[in-house]
Amino acid sequence: MTDFENSFPSTLQYRRSRLIESPHAMFNRLKGTSPSPYASLNLSYGVGDDPQCVAANRQRTKQALGISLLLSAKQVHGEKIYCAQDIAKNTEVEGYDALITSQPGVGLLIQQADCQAILIHDPVRKVVAAIHCGWRGNAVNIIGKTIAEMRKRYHSDASSLLVAISPSLGPCCAELINYRQELPEQIHHFQVKKSHFDFWAISKHQLAVAGVPSGHIDVVGICSACDRNYFSYRRSKKKGEAATGRYGSIIALPLT
Numbered sequence: 001m002t003d004f005e006n007s008f009p010s011t012l013q014y015r016r017s018r019l020i021e022s023p024h025a026m027f028n029r030l031k032g033t034s035p036s037p038y039a040s041l042n043l044s045y046g047v048g049d050d051p052q053c054v055a056a057n058r059q060r061t062k063q064a065l066g067i068s069l070l071l072s073a074k075q076v077h078g079e080k081i082y083c084a085q086d087i088a089k090n091t092e093v094e095g096y097d098a099l100i101t102s103q104p105g106v107g108l109l110i111q112q113a114d115c116q117a118i119l120i121h122d123p124v125r126k127v128v129a130a131i132h133c134g135w136r137g138n139a140v141n142i143i144g145k146t147i148a149e150m151r152k153r154y155h156s157d158a159s160s161l162l163v164a165i166s167p168s169l170g171p172c173c174a175e176l177i178n179y180r181q182e183l184p185e186q187i188h189h190f191q192v193k194k195s196h197f198d199f200w201a202i203s204k205h206q207l208a209v210a211g212v213p214s215g216h217i218d219v220v221g222i223c224s225a226c227d228r229n230y231f232s233y234r235r236s237k238k239k240g241e242a243a244t245g246r247y248g249s250i251i252a253l254p255l256t
């Protein structure tokens with residue numbers, strides 16, 4: 001089997017945004033090959049799962065999207081942005097939380113267990129970006145920084161960007177007891193009940209401040225801790241489970 005083979009329909013389950021025409025998908029955890037506690041579409045090599053299962057799972061996501069290569073990162077809840085140019089094989093870079101490319105056919109993969117994936121398409125400059133954004137990402141505004149980098153490197157105009165926010169920890173479950181120390185004061189008003197925050201609204205706000213029109217932003221609105229079809233670090237921790245997998249979201253530019 002080659003990377004380009006896509007001869008059978010994918011059975012994977014994923015959400016797409018109608019705003020974005022470029023190949024993209026926000027996968028849940030079903031229909032993969034990994035055994036428990038990574039069952040089953042675990043896309044991370046860094047959580048203790050069998051690498052062969054992860055490779056098979058990643059292969060399925062590529063087939064679902066009709067792409068040949070994946071670029072991912074060993075994510076660190078930081079603010080470093082990786083701009084990819086000449087990717088020739090599947091690549092995982094270390095220490096980055098945002099990925100940008102103008103290279104067609106390269107899927108930018110974000111690995112998640114409660115954090116948001118922010119998928120961005122610039123149909124004018126033909127650039128895509130994918131951001132791993134937990135509360136630390138919102139605290140340092142990695143979203144605004146990534147859009148600034150798209151402007152600087154690729155001349156993207158924020159008013160043309162189309163954005164999807166993936167399933168992630170919802171306002172129902174995003175409790176941050178130490179928020180006064182952990183979140184900058186200007187986003188404290190996104191508190192929806194005691195110590196609970198609407199991080200989807202925070203991301204929308206940060207996108208708007210960066211210049212993205214509100215009609216260009218799609219929020220799936222599924223909470224990963226409430227919906228068992230997604231891996232959830234919080235849910236697993238509450239249940240005392242030591243390990244959990246990572247679901248994934250991918251965006252790419254089409255090959256043609």
Ligand SMILES: [Zn+2]
Nearest residue numbers: 172173223226
């Ligand atoms: Zn929830």
